[in-house]
Amino acid sequence: MLVVEDSMRLRESLGRGLTASGFTVDSVANGILACQHLDTYDYELIVLDLGLPGMDGLGVLRHIQARSSRPRVLVLSARDQLSDRIDALNRGADDYLVKPFSFDELVARLHALARRSKDAQTPQLAIGTLSLDPVTRTVHVQDEPVTLTPREFSLLELLMRHRGRAFSRSEILERLAGCESTASDRSVEVLVFGLRRKLEHAGIGELIHTRRGFGYLIPKG
Secondary structure, eight states, X not given: OEEEOSXXXXXXXXXXXXXXXXXXXXXESSHHHHXXXXXXXXXXXXXXXXXXXXXXXXXXXXXXXXXXXXXXXXEEESOOOHHHHHHHHXXXXXXXXXXXXXXXXXXXXXXXHHHHHHHTSOSOEEETTEEEETTTTEEEETTEEOOOOHHHHHHHHHHHHTTTOOBOHHHXXXXXXXXXXXXXXXXXXXXXXXXXXXXXXXXXXXXXXXXXXXXXXXXXX
């Protein structure tokens, strides 16, 4: 997700809290940077303040509406008038939460928006006896659950959803850890190794292939 908030203290607090809640978070301080990120990276969710320098939140909403791929947007604003909520919702926001707010409520609303986004996609992915449900975030092999970490799950979903496409280590880092992550290529190798080991233990061997010079993939067919 992308957090767009001009208050550094709140922006950093949201980044820490949402990351601890299992989200992959990028953050920017103004609307112009938000639009640049939206034109460069694919986001599923946006937490958007309205009172932003440079370009306000309504301008960001207009930018999103002009795109073919539209993430779900939760407006998080101190503007508490009904007219402000109606205006934001009419301009494409999916939800509106007034500051000050409950962090637990914010997380619950974001999970609800994420489920709505997933419902619009393939409800379940399957390869042989392996099945992955992006809504409940569960993985099964022959109806037996496979316990994965959030990043292992996200990596498996990425590769299953794009079968036949190889993802480089840098692409995987960007998608799973955020564009500003300081994680290394070595962390991707460790992640892939751990995921392979758990799948092999569940009876799914040689699912994730390494294509030298290109990255990791699940072959088609």
